[in-house]
Each structure stands twice: as C-alpha cells, then as structure tokens.
Amino acid sequence: MGESKKLKAGVIRNDRHMADGRTIRYYDTAGQARNVEDARPQEEQPGIGELRLDPLVNEWVVMAAHRQGRIFLPPKELCPLCPTNGELLTEIPESDFEVVVFDNRSPSLRPPAGDWALPDMVGPDTDLGTAAGKCEVICFTAEHGKSFKDLTPQRARTLLEAWIDRTSELSQESFIQHIAPFENRGEEIGVTLSHPHGQIYAYSYIPPRVEKMLAAAKKYKEQTGKVLFDEIVAREIRDNERIVARNDRWIAFVPYAARYPFEIHIAPLNPVADLTGLTDADRDAFPEIALEVTRRLDGVFGIEMAYIAAWHQAPVQVGRDVMRLHWQITSVRRAPGKLKYLAGSESAMGAFIMDMRPEQSAAQLREVVL
C-alpha cells in the first residue's frame, strides 16, 4: 500500500488500508498526497453470505442477512460518505477527495477464502455456495447535496477512469465472472445513503439478466452472423425519433421497447465489449453526453429523478464477441406525483407494461432546455 498508479487523463490512484483491513483507493488529478490514516477503532468484518439456487427459474439468489441492520438514511451530520472533517470519522479519512473507491462495509458478496468454484445448477438439491464476489462503493464528490449531473466534465472523466480501472483490476480475479458499476439515486428506489455515490458489484456468477442478454446475443449471431447490439443501435439511428443526445463518439436513445417511463441507453458509436476497451477519444467524449443526459432527465419535471444508472458490459470470460458495453439509465418516475411499480404482471410474470410511448418520453427529454 501507499504506492501510486498512473492512469489516463492525468489521474493518479493512491491506495490506503482502512482500519478494518479494507482498501480505499483515491483517484486524483491534482497530485494530492493521500496519507491520512483511518483512525477508527478496528472492527470485525461481517460474515459472508450464501448463494442459494432458486430452482424454479435456475437463478442464484444471494442471502445476505448481515445487511439487514445496515445504516438507514442518516442525517448529513452523520454521513459516512462525506470526507472526514471534524469529529465524525467517516469512511473517507481524508478531508477532501475527488473520486474514491472503497470496499463495501456491508457487502452482499465477498472474496472467498481459498479455492472456490460455483456449483453446477441442476435443481432443488444443488449444494450451498458462499456468496463469492466483491462489492465496492464509489464516491465521486465530497459535496453531500450534489449529484452526478452537477459534476464538472473533468470529474466525470476521472470517475470514468475509476470505473475502467476497477473493471480492469477485478477482471483479474479468478472468482469474478461479471462486473457491474451502477448508481442508485433517490429514496424512491430505496437508497439508504443520500450522499451521491455509486457501487460496483463484481459477481461470481453471470447475473440472470446478463445471462438472458447473452443468450439473445448468441442466438442472433448464430441466425444472422451479426452482433445484436450493433443492429439495435443501427435501428435507433435509422428510426431517429427516440434519440435524445449524441456527439461524435456516443449516442443516447430511449430504446424502442423501453420498459420504464424514462429509460435511456447510452452507447459508444465504436462498439467495445467493456469499459477497458474504450479509446482515449471515447473516454474524453463521455462526460459531455453523460452530463447532458442526466441534466435532461432532471429537467423533465423540474425535480430530481430517482434512477438506476448501470453499466452493462460483456462478462469477464464469455460472450466477449457478442456483448457490447452500454450504460442504461432507468427511472420509475412517470409523473411528478406518480411512480411506476413492478406489481403482478412485472414482478410475478416478468411481463412489463409501459404506460408511456418511448417516442413520447424521448420527445420530453429532448425538449428540456438546458
């Protein structure tokens, strides 16, 4: 620890140990020293959860009962994601930061001790597995009341560099099969810490929705010889009416079969399998479109929109020729006083009902004056 790593766009990464053995990684552009020790008393790390097979649909479910008691919407004075200033010793020992990534204190998934292999999936007698994987928290502003959309382009560029770096490093772990950086925003969708932050889930299995994307992409490749996502983007460009924003390197659109009232997919025009494949030009052009899209989203109703923003990338070891990096932002807000809920049809049957035409929500997003 204590060593520095030089990334692109002038970003330097410095690692430090936390009091309980976790690691915090500072991603900085101003050459700051990052020497402040975590002065909190040592604390035991929580136990590891279980992976259980839901045999009805052949999907893994993570049992993480140790998370039930986690901190729930603390007031600003007790925010564990603010930098440490004053008496409260937070997760970030330094008095300021640009972007930090640290191991989650109450992780759903944890690195396994020793050798580990996923049990075969076969039915109701499938053996237990420990919930292997890794969960990290990513903070991208020291300002408690700000949002992703308020970042400077430089800060958004540093955040992208951190996502790329984490994807690259976590991909080296033999027990990791899929890496998903995402941000949950808004109490409406269950955020338990209001300080703006994202998370990185590194799964030891291919998550069910990714598994389904992989199956569709493979089938399409077999039937047509083409890459499904590339054809999806080509169709959106052809149709044009659902495009929300674009620049030389990226495009943002409401997908033809959007399932949330506001749903935007953002993809690089030169397709890549995952974040590490983005060229310098792609990386440099990302902040502009990312900030534009998130500002448009908050502009629709003039209120902060609850959303989930998730990077979809190819799994670490399979499907890298048919899966494509893209960023999906979905919001359940369908009107200022109304949310879309996943009830009987969506939740029990998996059959989504959309109350708005995607063309209408794309138009509303485009009409926002920035």
Next chain:
Amino acid sequence: MGESKKLKAGVIRNDRHMADGRTIRYYDTAGQARNVEDARPQEEQPGIGELRLDPLVNEWVVMAAHRQGRIFLPPKELCPLCPTNGELLTEIPESDFEVVVFDNRSPSLRPPAGDWALPDMVGPDTDLGTAAGKCEVICFTAEHGKSFKDLTPQRARTLLEAWIDRTSELSQESFIQHIAPFENRGEEIGVTLSHPHGQIYAYSYIPPRVEKMLAAAKKYKEQTGKVLFDEIVAREIRDNERIVARNDRWIAFVPYAARYPFEIHIAPLNPVADLTGLTDADRDAFPEIALEVTRRLDGVFGIEMAYIAAWHQAPVQVGRDVMRLHWQITSVRRAPGKLKYLAGSESAMGAFIMDMRPEQSAAQLREVVL
C-alpha cells in the same frame, strides 16, 4: 346474456352486459337475481396497445399509453369497485355482490380483431404486434375496507371457483397462451384502487418469468425424468424448517431461495397443471390454508402487509406435463418502516439480494398467534 351457469360448491354464474359493451359476471351462492342494468352513458372503449420486442433479452413489452390517465386512488365515496348504492354509478350495477369478474376498463391487453398471430422473435427488426390478450378485474367483497384475509371460508371458496371458471373459459381462446390471476395489495406496491380486488391477465405470449420456469422444468425433466416442482415440494417437506402451514391437501412454505423478505408458496399436495385440475377435495381445503397464510402475513408486524399474490400455472398449450399449479405470495415489507427495493443489482442485473434468511421469515410467520 342473462343465462346462468352452475359451477361447483353451489356457485351460480350470471352474466350481464355493461353499458360500454364489456361483460360482468356475478358468481353467487344465494340464488340472487342479477338483473340491474348498467345505467351509465355509453362510452368508447380505449384503443389497443402494442407489443414491442425488447431484442436485448428477447422479451415482449406491452405498450399501453392509454392507461397513463387512469383513475388514481379515488376516495371511498368515488370508489368504482363498490356496488352501486346511491348516486355514483360504479362498475358493479347491483347493490351488493359476492364475487364479480368484469372486463378491465383500461386493459393493457385486449382481444384482437380477427385472426392474430404472434410475430416470431428474432431481433431489432421484429414487426409490431397489437397487444392481444385479455385483462379482467375480480372483486371478492362489497366491503371497501376489508381484505382477502377477512373473507369467510365460503367466500374464499366462491372466489376460487371464479378463478377456476375464468381459467377454463379463457383457455378456450385461440389467442391466449397463459392465464395469471393475481392480487396486488397496498399502496406501497402501486395499487391505484384501494377497494380489495384482484386481476386476471390472459397473455397472448408466455410471460418471460413463466418462460424461464418452463425452460428450467423441461431441462430438469430431461436430466432426471422427474417433475421439478414436485421435487421442490418434496425438499421443503424434508427440510421442514421453512413450512408455514399445511392441511391434508395443501402445503405453504417459504422457499429455500426466497427473494423477498416475506415470500410464501402454497401448493396442492396432489400436483396439477392448472386451477381447472384441482379436485373437489383440493378446492374445499383451499380456503382454510389461504386464509391462515394471509392472516399470518398481516400478523408478523401487526400491520397490513403490501403483497402480490399470483397464481402460477402451466401455460395453456405447452409444458403441461412439467409445470405445476401453485400460488406465490411475495411482500417487499422487510420491517415496519422499511421496504425492500429492486435497485441496481435486482433491476439492472436481475441478481436478487435477500436481507433475511428464509428460515427466519418462516419462523416469524409460524410464531404469529391467530
């Protein structure tokens, strides 16, 4: 119309036209005449929605923009699901009812005009389809403030007979592939009418979650020669610790890999493909366990629990040898002031994280004193 049909358990069904051409079916046990006309002015039926293919995962999404303006949490005096008493002409012309099923006024799915076939699913250029299917509303008590759990055993038996009758009749329609009776309860999950009621969705496609169950069941049959759900029930009986209630004909358990804080599956011990297969003895024994389980659920925290209760049955035309009828009740309530939300991991990746051990929630349900 105006004709009567005799069902089991002394239930008589009488059908009437509604003013706008929809049908209302009264299911009664006391030989009531059902002659009151719907005196509301005629009204045009809303347009039919679209089925769009989400090519990323090869799933149909229903576009039903005409539902966006539907009535939202009206006060009791304006409840459209109360019987008609006084000036407000509701959906139910009679001044009282036991169980009624009527065509949904703002349906997501509607019977198609003329011949109809589902387009093949292949990718981003899949042709449009109209959102064929049928949506019905089922009211099972005239008392606005009551719940399913407050029903008499006889009323629950009549409700079951109505579910069976609708499954039987809807199964005859050539454009119907799957029938799902369900109840959404609680504003926490987006219920827009507080009068207790259920819905029946009859889909013209196999819903994604059912498709996944079917694939798992087929694979298991191929690999073992056994029926997956039967083995799941056998395992729950063997493990014993997650059983919540049972009688001679039914069993209720929290499944081994539950994905919601409170989740109960209720299944007949003599397995059948769908509701129509239940024997008289199964039908007569259902009210007892159904009422016990829903009362236990409300007893856990002493508050009305938001839930989704959905019948899973075999699709109409396929998988009838490997799929089994059961009733799934799921609640997102994890503590009196806390809900489980589907955020980044669940929603974007499909990877569920459970905050409670299923054994713990089964124990809490068993410990409720009724």
